[in-house]
Amino acid sequence: MSDYVDLFGAEQSFGDTEAQRQVRENDRQYVFHSWSAQGAINPLPIAKGEGVRFWDYDGTEYLDFSSQLVNLNLGHQHPGLVKAIQEQAGRLATIQPALANDVRGELAKRIVEHSFEGARSVFFTNGGADAVEYAVRMARHHTGRQKVLARYRSYHGSTSTAITLTGEPRRWANGTLDAGVVHFTGPYPYRSAFYAETPEQETERALAHLRSTIELEGANTIAAIILESVTGTNGILIPTPGYLEGVRALCDEFGILMICDEVMAGFGRTGEWFAFQGFGVNPDLVTFAKGVNSGYVPLGGVIISEAIHNTFDQRSFPGGLTYSGHPLGCAAGVATFDIFEEEQILERVRDLGERVVRPRLEAMLEKHPSVGEVRGKGLFWAIELVLDRETREPLVPFNAAGEAAAPFNAVVAACKQAGLWPFAAGNRLQVAPPLIISEEDLVKGLDIIDEALNIADSYVTA
Structure with a gap:
């Protein structure tokens, strides 16, 4: 059984290093990317998407908690x-x-x-x-x-x-x-x-x-x-x-x-x-x-x-x-x-937002000293990260880059390492999965964020 179908309609299996090499080479040689210094990026080649997940050419699976650019409301390849x-x-x-x-x-x-x-x-x-x-x-x-x-x-x-x-x-x-x-x-x-x-x-x-x-x-x-x-x-x-x-x-x-x-x-x-x-x-x-x-x-x-x-x-x-x-x-x-x-999308978004996401993020607020505030509605939430809850000093400075952004980047990297593709902006992890997400997958993603916040906690100064 094949893992994905390539550009020419051929069935392929994950782990094809030559296919991945060609995708990377064409991208780096011919594609000009937005909001980027072209020589400083190395975009991840993606072979397949389905439902709330996508896979790279090595078969690494990511739970899409950003709906790509918060546009994939009905998920990948909805029939x-x-x-x-x-x-x-x-x-x-x-x-x-x-x-x-x-x-x-x-x-x-x-x-x-x-x-x-x-x-x-x-x-x-x-x-x-x-x-x-x-x-x-x-x-x-x-x-x-x-x-x-x-x-x-x-x-x-x-x-x-x-x-x-x-x-x-x-x-x-x-x-x-x-x-x-x-x-x-x-x-x-x-x-x-x-x-x-x-x-x-x-x-x-x-x-x-x-x-x-x-x-x-x-x-x-x-x-x-x-x-x-x-x-x-x-x-x-x-x-x-x-x-x-x-x-x-x-x-x-x-x-x-x-x-x-x-x-x-x-x-x-x-x-x-x-x-x-x-x-x-x-x-x-x-x-x-x-x-x-x-x-x-x-x-x-x-x-x-x-x-x-x-x-x-x-x-x-x-x-x-x-x-x-x-x-x-x-x-x-x-x-x-x-x-x-x-599929009663609006009803399930309201239900999952209030019954699953809100209480879980509020628990993270109580548990993690790096969480200053959680806020949101439906399947649209933010976890604001801080160095000091009392002063509300953010985890990283406004518009941070390079070494200044390292603490936040470490949290994002931990999410990806655990198989979650987060919506990350400024000093916030933002929760915006496809609206078709199951309760099981929603909880799984929140579990990964919960664990990654331990890294943010290690930077807390008070």
């Missing part, structure tokens, strides 16, 4: 997604976006019906970054204003406006590509910039800061406020009580649009179709990608309110993409809705 793509390719592989297409229209309908009150239509993109670009463009044309407010501790993509909106170190080297972006600070109770003592106080002070930013920038110059409904890579920051509602109220007061970036948190990650639905707000624009079809075919988009849709009823929208609403991507998107219903 329903694969079948949908195969069947669509067999009947109509592609068609340009100016023509109507059954699967594109069906997916747009389902997304609108599952999003927010007042949603009207969907503009499809190739992924999350261009979804953000187009949401901002729509907001500017609709309002006639140019500025967009975005939070620090955020990631919105690496294209020009998206990377300028991003509020973390990956933005720095790219300069200011969109001069209309202004950053502000959002709530983060564990490391409060507002000296808050309670979550409610954090909300009050964060909203006061946002109001001040709006007033000082000039409300009549601001088209939109964009925020991740639940912050992803930068910490799984859950909105404090009343915060999103307060942002909505400020937007209404000043005629500003509210854009919820759901690229990472959307499509079941928090136990809701979209994370903002757990906080009782209706945005004006919503960006999505990743979980809409688990990344099987690149696809993203913008959900558009009735008012913004009507702005372009008799006026051309200045933008478009050759692959907007690609049939193969949309077919997998429609299948995603079917699978969510058939």
Whole structure:
């Protein structure tokens, strides 16, 4: 019995050193990787993925606790997604976006019906970054204003406006590509910039800061406020009580649009179709990608309110993409809705998050002095690591690299050595496995993290 199928459709067995050598050689000779110094990396060749696991060419198995880039919500090689793509390719592989297409229209309908009150239509993109670009463009044309407010501790993509909106170190080297972006600070109770003592106080002070930013920038110059409904890579920051509602109220007061970036948190990650639905707000624009079809075919988009849709009823929208609403991507998107219903994905995410993940991480908080805080919702959690619980000094400094990052890298390496591929960012281990994960595998992954935290404990200074 073969272990995997190679590029040419041949059945192969793990341990083929020549196959692995060829993959490495082609990658190092011809592939230019993102966010990397090309001569300083050596990407791991992967032979196979199935369910919540993937394997390298030596047969080393990894439990995928990061869903790749938090996009593989339905896991590797889900038969329903694969079948949908195969069947669509067999009947109509592609068609340009100016023509109507059954699967594109069906997916747009389902997304609108599952999003927010007042949603009207969907503009499809190739992924999350261009979804953000187009949401901002729509907001500017609709309002006639140019500025967009975005939070620090955020990631919105690496294209020009998206990377300028991003509020973390990956933005720095790219300069200011969109001069209309202004950053502000959002709530983060564990490391409060507002000296808050309670979550409610954090909300009050964060909203006061946002109001001040709006007033000082000039409300009549601001088209939109964009925020991740639940912050992803930068910490799984859950909105404090009343915060999103307060942002909505400020937007209404000043005629500003509210854009919820759901690229990472959307499509079941928090136990809701979209994370903002757990906080009782209706945005004006919503960006999505990743979980809409688990990344099987690149696809993203913008959900558009009735008012913004009507702005372009008799006026051309200045933008478009050759692959907007690609049939193969949309077919997998429609299948995603079917699978969510058939496998009761939202219900199981809520159940596993509250019954398994929360108590287990809270136990780790009690057990390990290196754990400063745990937080999350659904299957989207962060374990914040510290050197000193009293002072909350992080395990490694902000944006650490090289030797400064060694303690955190040791924890990550221990996870991988034990067969877990973690979602690691800053000084946090983040829990984001595929939403189809079994309770047994979820517990197994948490066991590995629990053991790896002993290494973090060895660095604790108090």
